[in-house]
Amino acid sequence: MIEVHEMSYAYPGSKQPILQDMNFQIGTGEIFGLLGPSGAGKSTTQKVLIGMLKDYTGSVKVLGGEIARSNRTFYEKIGVAFEFPNFYMRLTARENLQMFRTLYSVPTVEVNEALRWVSLEDYADRKVQDYSKGMKMRLNLARSLMHHPQLLFLDEPTSGLDPTNAAHIKQLMIKQKEEGRTIVLTTHNMALAEQLCDRVAFVVDGKIRLIDTPARLMKEAGQTQVEVKYAHEDGSVKALHVPTHELSQHTQFHSIMNSHELLSIHSHEMSLEQLFIRVTGRALHEAEQ
Numbered sequence: 001m002i003e004v005h006e007m008s009y010a011y012p013g014s015k016q017p018i019l020q021d022m023n024f025q026i027g028t029g030e031i032f033g034l035l036g037p038s039g040a041g042k043s044t045t046q047k048v049l050i051g052m053l054k055d056y057t058g059s060v061k062v063l064g065g066e067i068a069r070s071n072r073t074f075y076e077k078i079g080v081a082f083e084f085p086n087f088y089m090r091l092t093a094r095e096n097l098q099m100f101r102t103l104y105s106v107p108t109v110e111v112n113e114a115l116r117w118v119s120l121e122d123y124a125d126r127k128v129q130d131y132s133k134g135m136k137m138r139l140n141l142a143r144s145l146m147h148h149p150q151l152l153f154l155d156e157p158t159s160g161l162d163p164t165n166a167a168h169i170k171q172l173m174i175k176q177k178e179e180g181r182t183i184v185l186t187t188h189n190m191a192l193a194e195q196l197c198d199r200v201a202f203v204v205d206g207k208i209r210l211i212d213t214p215a216r217l218m219k220e221a222g223q224t225q226v227e228v229k230y231a232h233e234d235g236s237v238k239a240l241h242v243p244t245h246e247l248s249q250h251t252q253f254h255s256i257m258n259s260h261e262l263l264s265i266h267s268h269e270m271s272l273e274q275l276f277i278r279v280t281g282r283a284l285h286e287a288e289q
């Protein structure tokens with residue numbers, strides 16, 4: 001479905017390539033997650049994959065052909081929902097989708113049906129300018145699915161959604177996968193990646209550091225780890241996480257055990273998020289660095 005070989009990309013005018021020597025394949029029916037902190041290059045990678053940025057080096061084959069040479073029919077086979085959708089704000093959701101439908105030469109779903117997919121049927125006749133950010137995102141997802149694309153590119157598909165709507169969108173993605181579609185998504189959200197993705201790629205500074213299934217990643221990094229909560233000198237509560245097998249050699253752990261008031265100790269499995277920090281040395285969200 002997608003084959004990327006030694007792909008690098010530099011934005012015009014920038015000296016350094018933003019993406020460097022990327023290699024990966026995505027199979028039909030897979031949900032593939034590009035995970036990484038802000039500025040890692042996830043969106044740029046997606047823009048190369050959808051043919052928006054064609055001046056890459058290396059090879060990028062999508063749906064059988066080199067993407068730099070793709071033609072209009074390619075866009076009838078893919079669906080794209082990026083974070084900032086381009087809607088006609090003064091038109092209603094229904095009018096917007098009707099307008100987008102006319103752009104396709106392939107069969108498209110009825111507008112009401114598309115709105116039902118994302119639970120917006122009751123707001124069909126409201127102007128998009130009066131939609132919340134989350135509603136616009138859902139409308140954008142409906143737009144990207146209207147023409148039954150084989151391949152979907154989603155940028156942060158659940159960001160900004162409340163838990164109910166996020167769960168609904170997750171179900172919609174699972175349904176798309178069950179119907180045989182391939183999904184490439186970007187996210188900062190490790191929980192989403194764990195729940196949805198068949199495989200994930202850790203992207204940092206424009207490079208892919210690791211690709212695997214969430215289950216295998218967690219098994220390999222695996223083991224359990226111990227979380228120690230202790231009282232810090234400044235009065236705050238601090239936490240330290242140590243893989244169980246490193247406990248006997250872990251100097252900081254021993255120092256805390258000997259010199260601080262311990263509030264709790266328990267063991268749990270390492271999350272994908274903690275694994276990301278271990279593998280890349282970087283946090284997914286700046287506040288955690």
Ligand SMILES: Nc1ncnc2c1ncn2[C@@H]1O[C@H](COP(=O)(O)OP(=O)(O)OP(=O)(O)O)[C@@H](O)[C@H]1O
Pocket residue numbers: 011014018036037038039040041042043044045186
């Ligand atoms: N049009 C552009 N021209 C020059 N540099 C750009 C352009 N767009 C993005 N960049 C730079 O490319 C790098 C990667 O950006 P990109 O948007 O791909 O990251 P990201 O991982 O998707 O981040 P986020 O999670 O915040 O969306 C950043 O350093 C960004 O500043």
